[in-house]
Amino acid sequence: MLNEKIKQLLNDQVNKEMYSAYLYLDFSGFFASKSLSGFAAWYRKQASEEMEHAFKIYDYIHANGEAVELLAINKPNVSLTDEMQVLKEGLKHEQYVTSLIHNIYKVAMEEKDYRTMQFMDWFIKEQCEEEENAEELIGKYERFGKDTASLYELNKELGKRD
Numbered sequence: 619m620l621n622e623k624i625k626q627l628l629n630d631q632v633n634k635e636m637y638s639a640y641l642y643l644d645f646s647g648f649f650a651s652k653s654l655s656g657f658a659a660w661y662r663k664q665a666s667e668e669m670e671h672a673f674k675i676y677d678y679i680h681a682n683g684e685a686v687e688l689l690a691i692n693k694p695n696v697s698l699t700d701e702m703q704v705l706k707e708g709l710k711h712e713q714y715v716t717s718l719i720h721n722i723y724k725v726a727m728e729e730k731d732y733r734t735m736q737f738m739d740w741f742i743k744e745q746c747e748e749e750e751n752a753e754e755l756i757g758k759y760e761r762f763g764k765d766t767a768s769l770y771e772l773n774k775e776l777g778k779r780d
């Protein structure tokens with residue numbers, strides 16, 4: 619059994635992670651349309667990682683004897699204009715997700731739900747990596763994005779993400 623507040627937050631988080639997958643799939647399509655197939659592959663991989671996050675929380679809710687209510691997934695609401703703007707939106711989104719994860723941890727702490735606190739540890743670490751990855755992409759694009767030869771190489775490198 620889960621505390622009602624925690625259950626609600628985790629249930630919402632399943633939806634937010636699936637929304638993240640939607641958003642990154644949108645990013646992937648944007649980069650594909652710009653002939654940057656490596657960037658597109660990177661974000662497609664990111665989208666499937668987000669689905670894994672959703673499944674992880676889904677499984678946790680079930681493991682605690684609760685049902686998941688699947689909510690409608692919003693249409694990605696970020697307008698995609700140029701490469702750098704999209705990369706920055708990615709960072710902004712991850713910072714937002716971090717705030718959601720931290721809030722779940724905070725409420726779990728208030729409710730003395732030690733099990734959920736331990737479960738959320740993984741996500742706290744993961745968010746640190748997600749923000750780092752997003753910042754790294756921005757840094758690399760800033761450094762190498764203006765020169766076509768180096769952009770070609772960067773695109774190739776990102777395409778190798780497994």
Ligand code: MG
Pocket residue numbers: 635638667668671715
């Ligand atoms: Mg995630």
